[in-house]
Amino acid sequence: MIKTVVSSALPIDEKLRIKKNVITNGNSKKRICIVTGTHGDELEGQYVCFEIIKRIQENITMLDGTIEVYPALNPLGIDSITRGIPNFDLDMNRIFPGNPDGSMAEAAAYAICEDLKGADMVIDIHSSNIFLREIPQVRINVDDADKLIPFAKMLNINFIWVHDAATVLRATLAHSLNSNNTPTLVVEMGVGMRINHKMGNNLVDGILNLMNNIGIWKDKIDAKLIAEPTVSRGDEVIFLNAAASGIFITEARNHTIVEKGEEIGKIVDPLTGKVCQHIFATQKGLLFTIRAYPVVYEGSLVARIHRL
């Protein structure tokens, strides 16, 4: 059943509607929510929403409980290739838990948060941005690590990054829900403005596996088919930032082991034909982020490596 979570009139003959698809079967009161589309340039979650609804509807008797799928928390952004909410200054994933008395965006964030509260699990799917390509991973705030890592391991992803509890991240949807006893996993995978079917299918398998483990999905998935992720805790992630401005070119492949001193890529000047900077791995490790958008300034992130 399609339900509208937020409805608000735009100035001219149009309504902004944030919708969810609610699918229920069986007697269980358990509920899992799949949310995505917070950033309008991140599209990997669109395929996941489509595929999981399709698979569940084809095997509805396997469902024992409720799955709610929210494909577009920021429908105007997705529809206009805009990362943020059009005509709104702040990043939507920095205004949670929202404010019923604030702007339209803040009031929408509040309504979304209230709607999700109490779920047995929320999966918040992101796909980096147009600049960086990510291997499928779950990111977990260190404060929630012990509680969430066991669930993240069920998701058939390659990497779990336990990161510091930065104050600014308290304004994310995931933090707002986790601090309200609604367990929420943040998935990052792929690159902005593109869809990778293989990654999407793997995550759908993982979501069904997690649903099976928490008692919402009866079909057991062979544990051998579920990927064993690398877990990164503490100070194990190395950031490689550009030291020069120019065009970043690379032959490096994500999700590979790089050796210390191995070239990750170079920054070149198209006007002079000169190489401005060679970028080398400073440690041996798992390359899990690589820059996808070639134009870089000094400081632009070009790669992240999990030290081995």
Next chain:
Amino acid sequence: MKKEIIFNMKSPYRDDFRIHAFSFGKGAKSLAIVGAMRGDEIQQQYICSQLIKTLTTMEEENKISPDCKITVIPSANPFSMNIGKRFWALDGTDINRMFPGYDLGETTQRIAASLFKAIEGYEYGIQLASFYMPGDFIPHVRMLQTGYEAIEEARLFGLPYVCIRQPIPFDTTMLNYNWQLWGTKAFSVYGGQTNNIEDQSTNLTIDSILRFMKKIRVIQNFKQKPGFHAMIMAEEKLITVKADKGGIFYRLKSPNDNVRAGEIIGNIIHPYEGNIISNIISPEDGIVFFGHNKPLVLQGSPLFKIIVD
């Protein structure tokens, strides 16, 4: 006047990105002023340019107090202003959400780090800021309550209001917040508008900053214009009046206007048929502090903030 470049970065295709600082006087780091950090903060940059012009003359006339150094940074983001973007043009990040910065981090973190290094350690700091919602204000001083806020000294600007509010997590990366935590008495001055430099509020803001400089004794032998004894108010006490419908907004009351309970203070007009589809009513007696100033409104948008106490 000493002019220096505090940050220089090569661009792949454009001229170098530069941040300029202008310093006056010598000695103790007394006052730093920061103008535009976003590409549409033209009024903020213009105010700084006028202050630089005034301070240049004052220095020649020995009106900068002994052992006082004043630094003005008119813009930390000329690249965005030159191409009509509000945020950093390549990735859309906001420099004012990157403080205290990180000199080995992403580009805008590096810009913020260099800027912060240049203005750190000053006794007083003024940021000319803009609001995240479209609208105009009664000119006022705004501060976050970090536990270090210097509320009484905010009155020295002589603006009618000092608005204080509790920081939320997202605010912890703003200049005002970090300046306070690093020991500077920091004030954000909201001059009313962003794009318009001919507005009356521009001169009011310039006068208020000069008045503040005189009161904290970093300039001398200067006759300042009289100001207000500011009312201090908490932002959460303001009454928000929202649009109950989407449409074309016709504002009937402006900032600083008195309003009465039940008075119609704006209309929302049907975008095709031209009739009034909603009268916006003031819920209480008060003074308009903030008014939405764009012709289109979304349902649920805050249109007015009213001072009722």
